[in-house]
Amino acid sequence: MDSSPTITLEELIEEFEALGDWEAQCEFLIDLGFELPKLPPELKTEETRVRGCQSNVWMVIELKEGSPRTVEIRAESDAMLVNGLIAVLLSIYSGKTPREILAVDVQDIFHRLGLDRHLSTARRNGLHSMVQRIREFAEQAARKESHAES
């Protein structure tokens, strides 16, 4: 399964600006959600489930072979808007190295997209849980790398 993002961050920010209001942006996010590749059912386990979400989210994060090693994220929710938010996260994080991931100021991006204003607190907490999951993975991977280097 291809985990390359359905949209780049630049495209996303442009699109959000063009759409203008939250109503159109929210509908666009749901459309993005429909384009998100599905996770194979066998990967939707208790282990891959992200806690702290109102809806179910399953997330699989792996290090890709190659040099430098980049992070591959696959995720799916049973709510379409959440799938749209996953697409946003993929556009932010996908194909980055662990250190690049840790350097991202994701709050700033959410702010530029207006997500910090338009999402409910509960939804924001869910989004935050997904970000946490990705950052924790990146931290561990980065730590292992420095270990290997030294």
Add this chain to the structure above:
Amino acid sequence: MAEQGFNVLKIREDFPIFSQRLSGGKPFFYLDSAASAQKPRCVIEKEIEVYEQYYANAYRGVYEFGARVDEELDGGGDREGVREKVRRLLGASSAEEVIFTSGTTMSINLVANAWGRKFLQPSDEVLITLMEHHANLVPWQRITAERGAKLRYIPLSGDGRLDLAALDELLTSRTRLVAVTRMSNVLGTVNPIDVITKRAKEQGALVLVDGAQSVPHEPTNVLDPPIDFLAFSGHKLFGPSGIGVLWGRRELLEAMDPFLCGGHMISEVYLDHSTWAPLPAKFEAGTIPIAQAIALGAAVDYVDAIGWTAIHEHEQQLLEYAWDRLTEVPGLTVHGPGLEHRGPILSFSIEGAHPEDLAQLLNLKGVFVRHGHHCTMPLHDHLGVPATVRASFALYNTREDVDALVEGLHFARKKLRLA
């Protein structure tokens, strides 16, 4: 749909929030009164009056403002106090049995701790139902575990009513208390408190009624059937948040230990022990929500002036209309019983649509509903769905609200590629 003497458009004018528009001038449709109700101007103004004209702590000062606050709360001169208004609302025999709390949650926790810790013995049982809000479930879970007592549940029938056939087996001489909601905050089911109370009394058990959802929609009478405790929240009865009520039968309240300890609830304090103030102060430790309690009185007066018959008729007509219109939406299932057994609450699922998506998409159309488990996880396990969407109505809702909901659901289905 104007009933005689009841004009919903006039009612809406009493609520300043309904003159609000969303950004872009869009209207909004408030269908979440079961979570919290909007406030009429008289409630808002009463709270402002307290702060602007005579604010002081309650039950502390002999000076004029303090005395006025006490009068507002407990009456005096020609003034009817809030406690007396609530006593009338509940049909109770004494205003001293009306305890101010922060809401239903606090009221039930008070009984679980102050009654449960003192009177529950190992081998005793507390009986609740599968449809309880966590506020009438978790406190009993904790106190029964602490006391080595057992918590049992009345199961539900297929259509979301209490399975009363199971009562014979569940309600026995071991049962010390039956704690049950009068109206389910998810299914809308109105439970037969009369039947339950009669059976409980036969076994010598007490009855606590969670009135959070019922008190805003129907007349309440704690003496008929003769229950023992009733809890409700001011904010669902068009009153301020932060204030609620526990009503309890005097003998029970007197026999119970205090729950919270501190100022105002004592009679004498010595270095090694204290004695308790008489009711209701014994259960009102610390500073109560003063302005909120006073403004609760305005909310009680407000519903009183409109009258339960008019409120009930209006809400039932609206419920029927909503019920009929929702059946137009393909794939929609309303959870819970038929109209004759429910209050103005409709929780539903739409095949293939996640409740969170539905609520988000409805919000885009200005339709305000709640989604989630509504603090009833065991009930949702029973329903076999993790979450539902809930639309709930109050005296200020109109057919336009229902129409907006139905249109919003059609729009949501389209966006979710179900239509």
